[in-house]
Amino acid sequence: MPTLVIVGALWGDEAKGKLVDVLAEGADYTVRFSGGNNAGHTVRLGDKLFRFHLLPTGFLRPGCTAVIGGGMVVCPRSLLEEIDEMSALAGTTGNLLVSGSAHVVMPWHERLDCLEEALRAQGIGTTRKGIGPAYEDKAGRRGIRMFDFVQPERFRERLREVLPLKRRLLKAMGDDKDMNEDAILSEYLPLAERVRPYVVDTGSLILEAAAAGKRILFEGAQGAMLDLDYGTYPFVTSSHPTSAGACMGTGLPPTGVDKVLGVCVAYATRVGGGPFPTELDDEVGDRIRQTGREFGTTTGRPRRCGWLDLVALRYSAQANGFTALAVTRVDVLAGFQEVSLCTAYELDGERVERFPTDTAALARVTPVYETLPGWEGNIPSIRTYDALPEALHRFLGRIEEFVGVPVAVVSTGADRSEVILRRPELLW
Ligand code: IMO
Ligand code: MG
Numbered sequence: 001m002p003t004l005v006i007v008g009a010l011w012g013d014e015a016k017g018k019l020v021d022v023l024a025e026g027a028d029y030t031v032r033f034s035g036g037n038n039a040g041h042t043v044r045l046g047d048k049l050f051r052f053h054l055l056p057t058g059f060l061r062p063g064c065t066a067v068i069g070g071g072m073v074v075c076p077r078s079l080l081e082e083i084d085e086m087s088a089l090a091g092t093t094g095n096l097l098v099s100g101s102a103h104v105v106m107p108w109h110e111r112l113d114c115l116e117e118a119l120r121a122q123g124i125g126t127t128r129k130g131i132g133p134a135y136e137d138k139a140g141r142r143g144i145r146m147f148d149f150v151q152p153e154r155f156r157e158r159l160r161e162v163l164p165l166k167r168r169l170l171k172a173m174g175d176d177k178d179m180n181e182d183a184i185l186s187e188y189l190p191l192a193e194r195v196r197p198y199v200v201d202t203g204s205l206i207l208e209a210a211a212a213g214k215r216i217l218f219e220g221a222q223g224a225m226l227d228l229d230y231g232t233y234p235f236v237t238s239s240h241p242t243s244a245g246a247c248m249g250t251g252l253p254p255t256g257v258d259k260v261l262g263v264c265v266a267y268a269t270r271v272g273g274g275p276f277p278t279e280l281d282d283e284v285g286d287r288i289r290q291t292g293r294e295f296g297t298t299t300g301r302p303r304r305c306g307w308l309d310l311v312a313l314r315y316s317a318q319a320n321g322f323t324a325l326a327v328t329r330v331d332v333l334a335g336f337q338e339v340s341l342c343t344a345y346e347l348d349g350e351r352v353e354r355f356p357t358d359t360a361a362l363a364r365v366t367p368v369y370e371t372l373p374g375w376e377g378n379i380p381s382i383r384t385y386d387a388l389p390e391a392l393h394r395f396l397g398r399i400e401e402f403v404g405v406p407v408a409v410v411s412t413g414a415d416r417s418e419v420i421l422r423r424p425e426l427l428w
Contacts, residue, residue, distance in 0.1 A: 002215045002258055002428050005246040008223030009262040009316045011270040012241075013296070013303060015328040015411060016263050017041025020057040020219045022419050023261075023427060028214040030058025030094075031206065032221060033069040033249030034239040036105060036134070037078045038127040039221035040297025044414045048089060051297055054079050055096070056219050059086055064094040067202050070101030071239065071249020073109075073134040074146065076191040098195065099202040099250075100147035106188075108166040108179060109133040115173045124235055125272025127298050135238035137162075150196040152189060159184065203251035210256050215428065218246040224262075224316040232359045235274025243320040261427065262322035262405065264313055266330045266339075266395070269303040271296050275363040278306035278342045292332040307340040307369065310402045315355035317403050324426040326409035327399065330392060331418075336374035341398060344368040372398065380413030385422040388412075 004023065008014045021043040024030050032039075037053035043060060044050075050060060054074060059066040068074060079098075087093055109130025116133070117126050126132060137143040142162050148154040159181060167179055209216060222241035225231045230242055240248055243260045247253060267288050270276045279285065285305045288294065294303035316322075333339050344353045345365035356362045375389035382388055388410070396407045408423040421427070 002213070003210060003218070003252065003256055004216070004427060005218040005220065005243045005257055005260045007220040007243050007260060007262055007320050007322070008241060009264040009313055009320075009322070009325070010223045010268055010309070011225045011276070012221075012223040013040070013269050013271065013294070014223060014263040014265050015042075015414075016220060017043050017052055017057045018411060018414065018416070019261075019263055019326055019328070019409065019419070020217060021060060022416055024058035024061050024064055024217055026215060026428075027058060027061070027064050027217045029065045029067055029206070029209055029216045030056040030061075031067040031069050031216060031218050031250055032056045033071045033218055034241050034245045035221040035237060036073040036129060036131050037075055038129050038131045038237065038298060041219075041221070042297055042414070043416070045416055050086060050089060052086070053082060053298060055082050055086060058217065058219070059093050059096060060090050061094050062092045066094050066096050067206065067250075068096070068098040068102055069250040070099035070203060071245060072099070073103045073105050073131055073138070073239075074098065075105035075129065076149070076188065076195050080191060080194055096198050097200050097202055097205070098146055098198040100145060100199050101203065102146045103134055103138045103143040104146060104149045105130045105134045106144065107184065108170060109137070111170060111175055112173070115170075115175060119173075123273050125301075129298075132238040146195070146199050149188075150192050150199050152192070155189070155192060156185065206250050206252055210252060218250065220246070224320055225312060230319050230357075232274045232362060235272065235359065259323045259427065260321050261324050261326055261408070262313075262317055262320055263326045263328060264308065265292075265328050266308060266333050267292070268306045268308050269294055271299070271301050271303045275359060276304055276306060277312070277345060277362065277365050277367045278309045279304050280306045288332060292329055307342055307367070308399070309342040309367065310399065311342060311345055311353060311355050313399070314403045317405050322403075322405045324408035324423065325399065325403065325405050326411065327396060327407055328411035330410055331379035331413050333374065334376055334379050338371050339374050339395060340369040340371050341395070341402070342367040343370050343402060370398070380415070380418045382412055383420065385410065385420050388420070
């Protein structure tokens with residue numbers, strides 16, 4: 001049963017989209033299981049740039065079915081815009097299915113996201129797409145699911161129940177723009193009409209596909225350190241981007257997962273608030289940000305940049321059960337005389353090698369680095385692992401040794417062709 005879960009290993013933006021696109025060749029299904037349009041997955045094909053937020057990247061592969069899983073929260077307006085944009089840009093696409101269990105992001109979610117963020121003493125720096133409030137409503141059993149949304153009568157009924165609560169809440173929070181039922185219906189009923197043909201029960205479909213031995217690729221969004229439970233709470237997203245989330249968000253049992261590929265950048269990035277032990281607030285950080293063009297795909301914000309944190313990566317590998325690693329953007333570090341890897345922390349005067357899950361403790365650590373020689377050359381043009389510079393072999397070898405997981409893939413540039421599948425047997 002070839003099922004592969006791809007997970008962002010740290011705080012998101014690990015170039016997962018590009019990897020999923022590469023590995024989707026030959027996949028029967030690519031499935032998103034968590035988050036919503038807070039994600040930004042970029043695929044570059046020649047001179048065309050595809051920026052995905054909601055759709056699984058496998059949508060670009062004819063013959064592949066792209067699935068929006070039940071664990072996601074979906075803004076119908078963004079979904080339809082993205083379908084139109086991608087279809088026009090790509091010419092031909094795969095099929096698309098949307099789980100009826102996925103929750104709908106409604107206009108009040110975006111407004112509440114902005115209001116809540118403004119009231120926080122320490123901002124999370126959310127993407128303001130309404131993701132947190134939509135998941136709050138799901139947990140509070142006030143959400144509107146796709147199954148309800150695409151049936152006009154059921155949608156009206158749900159709206160009649162939920163809207164008065166939201167109006168009261170918004171008013172109490174100082175938002176006096178009224179939200180009226182007729183206006184919402186006149187905007188959302190036509191959207192629902194267009195979304196309806198895609199909506200099915202994807203849970204049983206995925207189980208049947210897995211049982212039939214189909215190749216299913218689960219496309220993680222965000223990163224494991226943004227997981228609601230395992231991440232740096234409260235500076236997290238409101239869903240489960242970890243490998244377990246692939247089960248929760250699609251209905252696949254844990255025993256149905258064959259392999260888990262953790263994706264990390266050769267350095268580290270984070271957008272938004274929260275502790276980030278290896279952050280570089282200096283010209284090295286600036287150089288990484290400029291060379292790596294580390295600006296958000298979804299929000300355009302500059303990303304915080306730093307050295308790769310192996311303590312956090314090992315914790316992530318254990319929590320996700322990574323069976324292989326993909327290291328991306330190794331080209332960005334080319335030209336550095338020396339590069340660093342964080343292999344321990346100092347916490348309250350003591351050396352620790354275990355990742356503290358108490359976020360307040362994590363905020364107090366200082367990183368302990370190992371320094372390795374840097375590498376040079378036109379890295380994106382290299383097509384085999386052996387041809388990579390010796391110093392890069394050593395760098396990747398140290399990651400494998402510390403984390404205890406083999407590096408199966410090295411991504412050397414942004415294009416689909418700029419990737420080395422060093423150990424393909426660890427992928428499918
Ligand atoms: P991809 O899939 C990086 C971050 C936000 C914020 C926190 C909560 O492109 O890797 P939210 O809007 O989800 O409530 O924001 O999570 N965040 C991401 N950071 N990459 C992402 O997705 C992210 N999605 C959310 O910056 O700190
Ligand atoms: Mg992103």
